[in-house]
Amino acid sequence: MNSRHPRAALVALTLLAATALASCDDGENGSGEPDSSETLLVEHDLGTAEIPADPQRVFVMPSGAIELAISLDLEMVGSPMWGGIEEFPEHISSHLPEEFSTAGTDAEPSFEDIAALEPDLIVGDDRIAEHLERLEGIAPVVGFDREDANGRVDWRFQLSRLAEILELEERANAVLADAEQRVAEVDATIPDNGETIAALRVRPEEVRFYTTTSSLSSGVLQNLEHITLADPDAGDLHEAGLWATFSSENLLDITTDWLYLVPDSPADLEALRSTGVWDRLPAVQAGQVCVAEDLGTWILNGPLATQIIADEVEACLGEAGSAE
Template sequence: MQKIFCLLFALSAFLSTGMAAKADGQFPVTIEHALGSTTIPAEPQRIVTLGWSGEDVVIALGKKPVAMTEYGFFQSGIFPWNEERLSGFRPQLSKGETDYEAIAALRPDLILAVLSGVDDVAWQRLSAIAPTVVYRSGPWRADWKEQTELIGHALGKPQEAHKLITDSADFLRSLGDAYPVLQGKTFTFATFFKGANNLVVYLPSDPRVAALTELGLTVSPGVAALAEANPSKISVNVSLEEIERIDSDLLIMWFGDGGKDAFEAQPLFQTIGAVKRGSYVALDDPVSVWSTSALSVLSIPYGFPKFVPRLAEAAHRAEQKQ
């Protein structure tokens, strides 16, 4: 009886992921996600990725998408950690998620939009073109683990995807362990756009914040309070006058064109606790911005070995000022 119960419990836990129990290379595959159910009848050959970093997982699993998102920060429009793996292959690049005619013209047999803002209407239209897999969590909420798991199953490579997740998580933990000064330090992750009068502060449900906690960092009390007050959001606006609400050991910010200079020119900039302590970390080069924002099993090992030492240096400075 106990053996039967254990088997039933294991089956229930597995089915809760929305995936069928298949070894690598087995089709058809059916995936349950936030907008419904998608069945991929055979191994996909013409894959289109929408949103952020889905192409990273496809490429890491040995396939090359026929089309993917264009990232204007880079001259080629392609992340450098992907460009070196594409070996000269040039996918079609897209700036949006809803150019249905252009997507249909590519004759895809699979569309992947896991870290994206695709809603039910868009999913229905995309699904009329090809089987379309979106997020389980919500629009723009899928972390790198969710994205890898879903895409791995869609490509018929769940075991290979699981190993990528395990290896990447181990990599993050080992990086954190290599810098004991980071353990338990509080942080706030935010951005500022030129012309604005507020910060955009990312909450724990945002993938970039979740990844930093795997290093041993802790979300600042102010951000945790904002998350409790805004349970359905992944980011909130905080005025510059209220920035002390989110003070933390480390203030990490990414910037687009002109944003860094505009933020640092604000009269209140020098009053920020992290700035006074020397523990403000500014990310404004394309690699540091995108490897920490569009997280994936390829961007983490590419960008984090340079990013994490900067955090450790800032944490040391913060300790010296205490």
């Protein structure tokens, strides 16, 4: 009987070896991480793509999607630059790798510069559809819808959709929970007096009154319950319905209890305050005006901007801030 034990041991060793080989073949490198050569076939909002399971060189476009990529821990190599700024806000730039490069602007991306970065994946919202064929010639492309089913531009929806495509839902859910909690904390500090607020971008020679479907404020103002973000009922409505344009002549049509100003520059803010009608606005007369600290933070919406904007909103609208 003892002569049968070596044979049994040999069979056991053979089974162990086969199991080890199988674990290598299922796309893991022994550390539990996907092998760099493994790919996934994914359906996205612009089609189907075979993408790296663990992409190491991701190009993101337009620039508004950078915060989504940061939140999902994607390894980025570059993006276009938003045309309204010369450099990314500190809350974004501090998370970018040293080798990160820009390739043109959102309006005019440089495809030559994108190709030179040798991305292994290109991620963008559905506005890249017009460039899809050219981008697919550089690297696999994943596109996600920019607007939700109600036509609202919201980074929360975008993050959820991108995470679903890339199979990173757990990371996304944690980010979403943090943002929801912070906005709820801010809302709790605001008196529930049934007041309204207008989000105004102050530009040279015009004021844009943003609608509730816009992404201005990264959804912070839109998701408050103790104060209501108003839609414009006057002005010239933008074709996409994201804002209405006001000149100094019709500023008096803005009758909300509060104003939240997002100036393009200090000079633009001063020019607005110098108009003959400024002091006649109800919110100005009540001393209920807030001013955003940084244009880029309010325009390039996302989970990082949400935390910063929430702090600003609490400081101005919260009971402690509004009492000052």
